Amino acid sequence: MRVYELAKQLGMENRELIPELKRLGIPVASHSSALDDDSVRVVLEKLGSKARSGEAVSGGHEGKKMVRPSKEPGASHERGHAAAHEEPPKPDKKRILIKKKREEGAEDVAASLAAAEAAFAPVVPAGSEASAVAPVAGSDAEAIEAAPVEPPPSEEVVSPTPVVTVSEEPLVKPVQAPQVTAPPLDALAAAKKKSAATEAMESEAAAREKLKKVKKAPRTREEDEAKFKNDATRWGDLRAIPVQRREDRSKHIHHASPSEVTKPRKKSVKLSAGVSVKEFAELIGQRPADVVRKLMEMGQMVTFNQSINLEAASLIAEEYGAKVEVSTEKIGEALLEEAAQSTGEEHAVLRPPVVTIMGHVDHGKTSLLDAIRLTKVAEGEAGGITQHIGAYIVGVRGKQVTFLDTPGHEAFTAMRARGAKATDIVILVVAADDGVMPQTVEAIHHAKAAGVPLIVAINKVDKPGANIDRVKNALTEHGLVPEPWGGDTIMVEVSAKQRTGLDQLLEMILLQAEVLELKADPSRMAKGLVIEAKLDRGRGPIATVLVQSGTLHVGDAFVVGNFSGRVRALITDTGSKATEAGPSVPVEVIGLPGVPSAGDLFTIVKDERVAREIAQERAMKQRAADLAGPAKVSLDDLFAKIQEGNVKELPIVIKADVQGSAEALAAAVEKMPAGAVKLRVMHTGVGGITETDVLLAAASKAIVIGFNIRPEPKAAALAEREGVDVRLYSIIYDALNDIRAAMEGLLEPTLKERVLGRAEVRQMFTIPKAGLVAGCYVVDGVISRASVGVRVLRDSVVVYEGKLGSLRRFKDDVREVQQGYECGITVENFNDLKAGDIIEAYVVDKIAAKLEPANRGTSPQSHRA
Numbered sequence: 001m002r003v004y005e006l007a008k009q010l011g012m013e014n015r016e017l018i019p020e021l022k023r024l025g026i027p028v029a030s031h032s033s034a035l036d037d038d039s040v041r042v043v044l045e046k047l048g049s050k051a052r053s054g055e056a057v058s059g060g061h062e063g064k065k066m067v068r069p070s071k072e073p074g075a076s077h078e079r080g081h082a083a084a085h086e087e088p089p090k091p092d093k094k095r096i097l098i099k100k101k102r103e104e105g106a107e108d109v110a111a112s113l114a115a116a117e118a119a120f121a122p123v124v125p126a127g128s129e130a131s132a133v134a135p136v137a138g139s140d141a142e143a144i145e146a147a148p149v150e151p152p153p154s155e156e157v158v159s160p161t162p163v164v165t166v167s168e169e170p171l172v173k174p175v176q177a178p179q180v181t182a183p184p185l186d187a188l189a190a191a192k193k194k195s196a197a198t199e200a201m202e203s204e205a206a207a208r209e210k211l212k213k214v215k216k217a218p219r220t221r222e223e224d225e226a227k228f229k230n231d232a233t234r235w236g237d238l239r240a241i242p243v244q245r246r247e248d249r250s251k252h253i254h255h256a257s258p259s260e261v262t263k264p265r266k267k268s269v270k271l272s273a274g275v276s277v278k279e280f281a282e283l284i285g286q287r288p289a290d291v292v293r294k295l296m297e298m299g300q301m302v303t304f305n306q307s308i309n310l311e312a313a314s315l316i317a318e319e320y321g322a323k324v325e326v327s328t329e330k331i332g333e334a335l336l337e338e339a340a341q342s343t344g345e346e347h348a349v350l351r352p353p354v355v356t357i358m359g360h361v362d363h364g365k366t367s368l369l370d371a372i373r374l375t376k377v378a379e380g381e382a383g384g385i386t387q388h389i390g391a392y393i394v395g396v397r398g399k400q401v402t403f404l405d406t407p408g409h410e411a412f413t414a415m416r417a418r419g420a421k422a423t424d425i426v427i428l429v430v431a432a433d434d435g436v437m438p439q440t441v442e443a444i445h446h447a448k449a450a451g452v453p454l455i456v457a458i459n460k461v462d463k464p465g466a467n468i469d470r471v472k473n474a475l476t477e478h479g480l481v482p483e484p485w486g487g488d489t490i491m492v493e494v495s496a497k498q499r500t501g502l503d504q505l506l507e508m509i510l511l512q513a514e515v516l517e518l519k520a521d522p523s524r525m526a527k528g529l530v531i532e533a534k535l536d537r538g539r540g541p542i543a544t545v546l547v548q549s550g551t552l553h554v555g556d557a558f559v560v561g562n563f564s565g566r567v568r569a570l571i572t573d574t575g576s577k578a579t580e581a582g583p584s585v586p587v588e589v590i591g592l593p594g595v596p597s598a599g600d601l602f603t604i605v606k607d608e609r610v611a612r613e614i615a616q617e618r619a620m621k622q623r624a625a626d627l628a629g630p631a632k633v634s635l636d637d638l639f640a641k642i643q644e645g646n647v648k649e650l651p652i653v654i655k656a657d658v659q660g661s662a663e664a665l666a667a668a669v670e671k672m673p674a675g676a677v678k679l680r681v682m683h684t685g686v687g688g689i690t691e692t693d694v695l696l697a698a699a700s701k702a703i704v705i706g707f708n709i710r711p712e713p714k715a716a717a718l719a720e721r722e723g724v725d726v727r728l729y730s731i732i733y734d735a736l737n738d739i740r741a742a743m744e745g746l747l748e749p750t751l752k753e754r755v756l757g758r759a760e761v762r763q764m765f766t767i768p769k770a771g772l773v774a775g776c777y778v779v780d781g782v783i784s785r786a787s788v789g790v791r792v793l794r795d796s797v798v799v800y801e802g803k804l805g806s807l808r809r810f811k812d813d814v815r816e817v818q819q820g821y822e823c824g825i826t827v828e829n830f831n832d833l834k835a836g837d838i839i840e841a842y843v844v845d846k847i848a849a850k851l852e853p854a855n856r857g858t859s860p861q862s863h864r865a
């Protein structure tokens, strides 16, 4: 037998066997040396028993020491001691071995470890070790069988000294510090080595864990679902979970009942105008953000809460496989009209009158408003501290009166120009010491134009110069005859300063209100008028709304002008919060998305969608109207409008240089035979055309005729903006002729005057040869020799009309002088220029060529301003 065969038989390495053989006195040269039978027997006897005992030991160890720690402290100590006496094994060898063992599987881990222990332990008599271990093994055997055997975790396996690390802790727990009682120094050294090795192992394990994580399968579906659910919740809409995923989720969760698989909400969605992007996204089961993105790609920048364009909605819905049906339900203004028609005033009850105060400058409008308010606050009837919200309510013997506290006819007319009628009764204030003045007359005309009854308050009766009869007389001339004199105008003598006559005035207001039978139905959805609006720093846009019918509640959906929203809060004129406001009650409304205009209608609608849709429709219409330009009546298109049946009456505002001319013109106009339209002179006045005149005309769809006067620059600009036709004449016949021609459709707007510029006369001086020259400053535009003519204006009244004489800068004649420069001007055949006069230069543009030039209109005076 050869040495290597014997080694194989013994399970030893050749290099291990050879020294053993030498020790036994068997001479061998190499692993291939031959051995005789005797030698083999001796060796088998000596070494074979050792190998067997090792096997026996390993067999006895199997699974025992590892799975069950000894409960005997002695045993532990013994083993610890034994380990301490062991020659510390070479860590690398051990690791190789352990790795190998790990590969063999967890089942025989304990056995392998035992074997390893045996292999590395110093050769000790087989019996002694077996006896040291056997009792422990034996005592634990049953326990192991009873206990469920779990493969120990790798940490246990990698421990180089598993026996030493045995603790009271269950095995599944990672190895803690070894519970060795008073370990000797050697043991400590071993433990140190062990811990280094453990560390290495642990880091390896950690790396493995990491790798595991990296290789980890992609997010599970449940996680995906959770994420999307979160997203959807964030959008406040569970239905927004993408269709695909919802399907997946349904399959996953309900696979037991496949019939419940959720499909996209609807194959076809019904859309009505005004649906918001968010609502649309819900309908088609998409996220609003995705819809917004799609819209952006189409070039439409909208937010979640804006309404979606129906065409765009159809395209997007199709992309997601849903069809769009456009609802044919009534929309927008049509819906509003329907609501207005269907709900009559069946439950109408009396409502407080709404009063506006008008009058001439300084006649005491503000004083009167304040006096009434303060008296009532003092009496405790107004309910505490009042604040300015544009209107207030006062109580009079259990009844109420609402005052709009922006005095003056400008506000009144501006509101009316917007088609709004807020006022039921006008209080005309006339100062007893001053009498009827131009603005008093204007106010009378404004009130008449609006069809609002007047009550005259003759103020300042406390003043020594007060002459009440004179005031009454003057008023009679304007059609206001006091009741005692046989007329029907209520006149009350008051003193705002001394607060006298106020109660009587309030009584008269209530009396007038009774006559008017002002009623409204508080049970309807509210409708009101914006009387003031502002942007408050803290509270955002605020509008004071005068409720005209119905009751306004907090939370109502409204539309005002081009805005829509929900009423967030209501604040009364006393500064207190309210939950609702009935007819004739002014309240501040908070919750508007923007600042509306005074005069805008404030309408409550059934829901926000309708409100939004109406607001957008209005915005669109307004844009179209803006593009189309102003749509007021003018002489140019009067005939066309008559033909269309749009005009039944032509109101006229007449302004002239002197009262005589104004009256003569008015009388002539009123005497004109009534054709298809009735001519009505609604206001005559003396002086230049003012902004108020233009506003009045705009509110009444009237035209303005100026006789020998010019509009003030601001009024001209306003007329341009509002589309009010202002015609200027210097011959009454021309004016009448134009009106007649316009009514018959014969007026042809062939020539139009265009003002080039204005120069103000600063100083007059005489120059030899040239005569009297006006030293002027060009205030706007240009003064040019190319002008057809010039007009001399004194306080907006035309004092002369002719041609430009000379135009000079210093001593040179020039063609034109621009705005901002000084020049010397003479007007042909006119030597009466005065400092302060305005010299206006104009040209006449030909608008259309005519086959047969009319013989009228050649004079510049008869052309449009």
Ligand SMILES: Nc1nc2c(ncn2[C@@H]2O[C@H](COP(=O)(O)OP(=O)(O)OP(=O)(O)O)[C@@H](O)[C@H]2O)c(=O)[nH]1
Pocket: 359, 360, 361, 362, 363, 364, 365, 366, 367, 368, 407, 459, 460, 461, 462, 463, 494, 495, 496, 497, 498
């Ligand atoms: N003596 C006396 N003075 C009064 C009375 N009412 C008003 N005044 C005075 O008349 C002046 C003008 O009063 P306001 O109330 O400002 O008149 P108003 O019409 O509002 O004036 P405007 O706002 O400029 O149009 C003030 O100096 C008041 O004190 C009154 O009853 N008696």
